[in-house]
Amino acid sequence: MALLFLVLSSSAWSELVIRVTQGNDQPTIIAVAPIALNGIQIKEDIGSIVEADLKRSGLFSAIPRRDMLAFPSVASDVYYRDWRMLGTEYLVVGAMIPIGEDRYQLDFSLLNVTAQKTEFNHRVSGSKTQMRDLAHLISDKIYQEITGIRGAFSTRLAYVTANREKGKYVYRLNVSDADGAREKLMLESPEPIMSPSWAPNGKELAYVSFETGRPAIFRQNLVTATRQQLTNFTGLNGAPSWSPDGTKMALVLSKDGNPEIYMLDLASNKFTRLTRHFAIDTEPTWMPDGKHLLFTSDRGGTPQIYKLNIASKATERLTFRGNYNARASLAPDGRTLALIHRSSDTFHVASFDLVTGRMIELTQTRLDESPTVAPNGAMLMYATKQGDRGVLAAVSLDAGVRYVLPAKSGDVREPAWSPFLR
Amino acid sequence: MSNFLSYASAILVSIAVHVLVVGALLVNWQPESKRVMIQPQFIEAKLVELAPKKKPVVKKPAAKKPAKPKVDQAKKKREADRRRAAEKKKAAALKAKKDKELKAKELEEKRLAELERQRVATEFAETLEQEQAQLNAQEEDRIANSFRQLIQQRLSENWSRPPSARRDMEAVIRIRLVPTGRVVGVTILQSSGDIAFDRSVEQAAFKAEQFVELQKMDAGLFERRFRQVDVAFSPQDLRL
Numbered sequence: 001m002a003l004l005f006l007v008l009s010s011s012a013w014s015e016l017v018i019r020v021t022q023g024n025d026q027p028t029i030i031a032v033a034p035i036a037l038n039g040i041q042i043k044e045d046i047g048s049i050v051e052a053d054l055k056r057s058g059l060f061s062a063i064p065r066r067d068m069l070a071f072p073s074v075a076s077d078v079y080y081r082d083w084r085m086l087g088t089e090y091l092v093v094g095a096m097i098p099i100g101e102d103r104y105q106l107d108f109s110l111l112n113v114t115a116q117k118t119e120f121n122h123r124v125s126g127s128k129t130q131m132r133d134l135a136h137l138i139s140d141k142i143y144q145e146i147t148g149i150r151g152a153f154s155t156r157l158a159y160v161t162a163n164r165e166k167g168k169y170v171y172r173l174n175v176s177d178a179d180g181a182r183e184k185l186m187l188e189s190p191e192p193i194m195s196p197s198w199a200p201n202g203k204e205l206a207y208v209s210f211e212t213g214r215p216a217i218f219r220q221n222l223v224t225a226t227r228q229q230l231t232n233f234t235g236l237n238g239a240p241s242w243s244p245d246g247t248k249m250a251l252v253l254s255k256d257g258n259p260e261i262y263m264l265d266l267a268s269n270k271f272t273r274l275t276r277h278f279a280i281d282t283e284p285t286w287m288p289d290g291k292h293l294l295f296t297s298d299r300g301g302t303p304q305i306y307k308l309n310i311a312s313k314a315t316e317r318l319t320f321r322g323n324y325n326a327r328a329s330l331a332p333d334g335r336t337l338a339l340i341h342r343s344s345d346t347f348h349v350a351s352f353d354l355v356t357g358r359m360i361e362l363t364q365t366r367l368d369e370s371p372t373v374a375p376n377g378a379m380l381m382y383a384t385k386q387g388d389r390g391v392l393a394a395v396s397l398d399a400g401v402r403y404v405l406p407a408k409s410g411d412v413r414e415p416a417w418s419p420f421l422r
Numbered sequence: 423m424s425n426f427l428s429y430a431s432a433i434l435v436s437i438a439v440h441v442l443v444v445g446a447l448l449v450n451w452q453p454e455s456k457r458v459m460i461q462p463q464f465i466e467a468k469l470v471e472l473a474p475k476k477k478p479v480v481k482k483p484a485a486k487k488p489a490k491p492k493v494d495q496a497k498k499k500r501e502a503d504r505r506r507a508a509e510k511k512k513a514a515a516l517k518a519k520k521d522k523e524l525k526a527k528e529l530e531e532k533r534l535a536e537l538e539r540q541r542v543a544t545e546f547a548e549t550l551e552q553e554q555a556q557l558n559a560q561e562e563d564r565i566a567n568s569f570r571q572l573i574q575q576r577l578s579e580n581w582s583r584p585p586s587a588r589r590d591m592e593a594v595i596r597i598r599l600v601p602t603g604r605v606v607g608v609t610i611l612q613s614s615g616d617i618a619f620d621r622s623v624e625q626a627a628f629k630a631e632q633f634v635e636l637q638k639m640d641a642g643l644f645e646r647r648f649r650q651v652d653v654a655f656s657p658q659d660l661r662l
Contacts, residue, residue, distance in 0.1 A: 017594060017652040017653055017654045018570050018573055018574045018577070018651060018652070018653045018654070019574070019653075019654050019656070020574055020577045020578050020581060020626075020653060020654070020655045020656075021578075021655075021656055021657065021658040021659065022578050022581075022657070022658065022659045023578060023581035023582060023583045023622075023626075023657055023659065024578065024579050024580070024581060024582060025582050025583050026582045027582075028582065059584075059585065089625065089629075112621075112625075114625050114628040114629050115608070115624060115625065115628045145617075145618075146584065146618060146621070147584045147585055147586060147618055148584045148585070148586030148587075148616050148617060148618025148619065149584075149585055149586055149618075378585065398585075
């Protein structure tokens with residue numbers, strides 16, 4: 001009955017209404033007024049962090065502070081007309097007050113200047129060391145409200161840097177905020193470190209370290225720094241990938257001759273061989289269902305992406321366009337694949353739609369590698385060269401936005417975007 | 423602008439037609455116009471009844487006379503003279519009556535013709551009026567459509583879709599306007615199911631802010647069709 005009404009009402013509308021079928025997509029113009037601190041001394045400028053987060057997504061452009069006619073901190077102090085004159089669509093205002101020993105509360109509001117109404121009032125709280133966290137939480141909340149996509153500003157990145165110090169290379173495994181700030185050292189080694197992979201709970205990393213003289217897979221807790229070596233086989237031990245439920249790890253071992261995909265049960269420490277082919281099988285990554293893996297194999301003559309059913313061991317080739325498709329990283333929708341694709345002798349980061357088979361080249365530079373998709377599927381990060389240095393860059397999955405993370409010393413490689421942490 | 427010119431010409435044409443019709447009525451059929459409307463059928467029936475009633479009255483004496491001639495000659499002669507005179511008189515009377523009847527008949531016919539003419543004229547005027555009303559409605563549709571197109575275009579320009587927007591989404595809103603063309607309210611009649619999409623649609627209406635062109639619109643048309651405008655948004659130009 002309700003369905004019938006729906007059909008009737010929508011067909012009735014179809015005659016009377018004006019139909020708008022095209023749009024003019026522009027970045028949303030947002031103004032983030034400075035947060036009123038009420039005398040609290042902090043080094044971070046929370047408003048600026050929020051503004052930078054939103055701008056970096058490519059979906060927002062910001063009204064610069066110097067253009068603002070006033071710095072309101074509560075909705076009741078806002079003269080909508082002034083903001084409207086600046087072209088503002090949304091305005092963020094907020095104020096912070098102390099609520100205890102090193103404990104601060106930040107009340108903020110998202111105001112819709114166009115419609116002259118308050119979209120929401122929200123409250124976050126934390127200590128002085130958590131001011132960046134508060135800022136990213138504010139960004140997440142605003143981003144989700146306006147774009148309909150969960151914000152990933154509170155997520156983190158893991159990556160490897162290689163620095164030449166006193167004539168010797170020093171390798172470091174680091175974790176930072178998604179915007180590159182608050183870098184934290186996890187491991188330092190004179191031997192290479194490779195392939196960081198996040199546990200689905202965001203509390204552990206798996207990676208390959210050559211510190212024992214040959215490649216071995218380790219897992220490490222980010223808070224306690226406790227480490228555990230998981231493999232010590234002859235030959236290749238590489239490309240760990242945590243299963244969605246966190247109980248297993250897919251990895252590559254060459255102990256039986258050539259690289260094959262194995263699965264390690266983390267509770268029992270038992271290995272199961274999943275592929276059996278004379279060609280190279282590598283770079284496993286889990287499908288969200290936990291029942292399939294994607295991997296790279298050159299069994300067809302050139303490296304291509306294959307899908308493996310873990311239970312039946314059946315494989316299926318997924319990519320056919322181009323003579324090189326590798327390093328698959330799956331977006332959370334389970335359908336969009338970020339990969340390295342070669343066309344006319346140049347390697348690109350490309351997105352590949354598993355349903356439509358459509359390949360879109362996202363980057364143009366020569367030496368792009370290691371794509372990793374943000375947990376909200378809006379952006380992906382990859383390693384590239386800027387001059388002669390390796391840097392991290394990001395591009396939106398529709399190729400509309402790209403940015404390079406603030407430069408760090410030395411070469412930056414192998415980024416891995418964390419899952420949502422809350 | 424051209425819309426208004428063509429609108430004006432249509433008004434001129436309709437005024438001209440009205441003047442012609444009214445003029446024709448004044449010149450030809452003005453005296454009867456009121457009477458005719460009230461009592462056409464009634465008079466006709468009365469006259470038809472009158473005519474046969476008179477005839478038996480005239481014939482009755484003629485039928486009685488054959489009984490009298492048997493009395494005597496002189497009387498007969500006198501009678502004959504009298505009869506002749508009477509007959510003459512009667513004939514004259516008859517003639518007068520006939521003339522009168524004829525005249526009445528003529529008058530009646532003339533009146534009927536007049537009635538018929540009047541009926542045709544009224545019918546014609548009514549048809550004309552209907553046609554004019556239809557024409558006016560069509561013209562109003564045309565004008566309304568041009569404004570609807572303008573609103574559609576303006577909303578399209580101001581519609582910035584969120585990344586969560588998909589081709590199969592649709593939201594319907596009702597925009598409330600005032601005669602200055604200003605948007606004074608937006609309500610969602612049918613949600614797309616995606617909050618960000620719904621908001622983008624609302625924003626498009628608020629960002630359009632004012633359709634100043636509506637100020638030139640006929641006040642009646644505005645009240646009938648543009649005080650509230652329903653708009654469906656479905657992004658058919660998206661990739662996904």
